[in-house]
Amino acid sequence: MTLRNTVLVAGSANLDFVVRVPHIPAPGETVLGSNFLTFPGGKGANQAVACARAGGVPTRMLLALGADDFAAPLEQSLRQAGVDARVVRIADAATGVAFICLAADAENAITVAPGANARLQADDLPDLSDTSHLLMQLESPLEAVTGWALVARNAGVRTVLNAAPARSLPAELLAAIDVLVVNEGELAVISGESGPIATAVERLGKANVVVTLGAHGSCAHIDGEWLVQSAFAVDAVDTTGAGDTFCGALVAALAQGHGFAVALRRASAAASLACTRMGAQAGVPQAVEVEELLANGRESSSPDELR
Ligand code: ATP
Secondary structure: OOOOOEEEEEOOOEEEEEEEEOOOOOOOOOOOOEEEEEEEEOHHHHHHHHHHHHOOOOEEEEEEEEOOOOHHHHHHHHHHHOOEEEEEEEOOOOOEEEEEEEEOOOOEEEEEEOHHHHHOOHHHOOOOOOEEEEEEOOOOOHHHHHHHHHHHHHOOOEEEEEOOOOOOOOHHHHHOOOEEEEEHHHHHHHHOOOOOHHHHHHHHOOOEEEEEOHHHOEEEEEOOEEEEEOOEOOOOOOOOOHHHHHHHHHHHHHHOOOOHHHHHHHHHHHHHHHOOOOOOOOOOOOHHHHHHHHHHOOEOOOOOOOO
């Protein structure tokens, strides 16, 4: 019998073009920027890197790349993190890119050209016989995500959806998800309830919902019980990718057999560390750094949103 211990992340990979600007340009305006950098990004790839760096379980990723020069750095970043990349090559599409203006006041403006990411299909899913968890996001076509979730569910694989960027979900997809991970804004869109978190979560009627709360930490409604997890006290310089690091580390911990309370704490430590560095994948911490923070770090006060 094959051992089921692999996490499969199915989703997007983008090359992020980041430029610092004095202010976000108004329509028709040109501003002179500085410090141009490129970073491997995309929610799927960020989460795969976070899962692999958390260690303890093999990580595979299904992604689509175009036939251009932007594909290579994305593959290299996954390889360096130890992710086994299953690449669908789309000859007539560009690799996904994101253009990010970072303003001096920390405001940002982002344009994404999904390119090859938009061409992933339901039947691109690889064999799942060694897969314990499938982690997905909403930067891939909704039909593909729904198809992957249904196939995985039928194959006995635990399905996890980070419902970002937010959009309303077909009932068929929501029903096929075992663990939903959202931030507060995404929770409001998906549940149609912008009131208290507890009300919005109840309206979803799902057994396992995790809600991230930025610097306030996270909470989770698991089989009718609430868990609350603080963020760790860090000097945050760039929160880009914090949510992705949280998702990857959470699923790595669940796939190792930890319960939700332990998985939330590990995800919180990894995500808090990610806030201390620039770049999405570049900011994902190594397992040894997470262990150090778990052992010696200070948790900031508990999230109060539920009270
Ligand atoms: P993003 O889309 O920017 O990646 P998100 O909205 O999906 O983020 P958040 O809720 O902002 O996700 O953050 C995810 C987790 O990162 C939080 O639950 C927390 O553990 C950690 N985190 C976020 N901001 C901070 C911070 N300023 N200090 C410490 N930890 C933080």
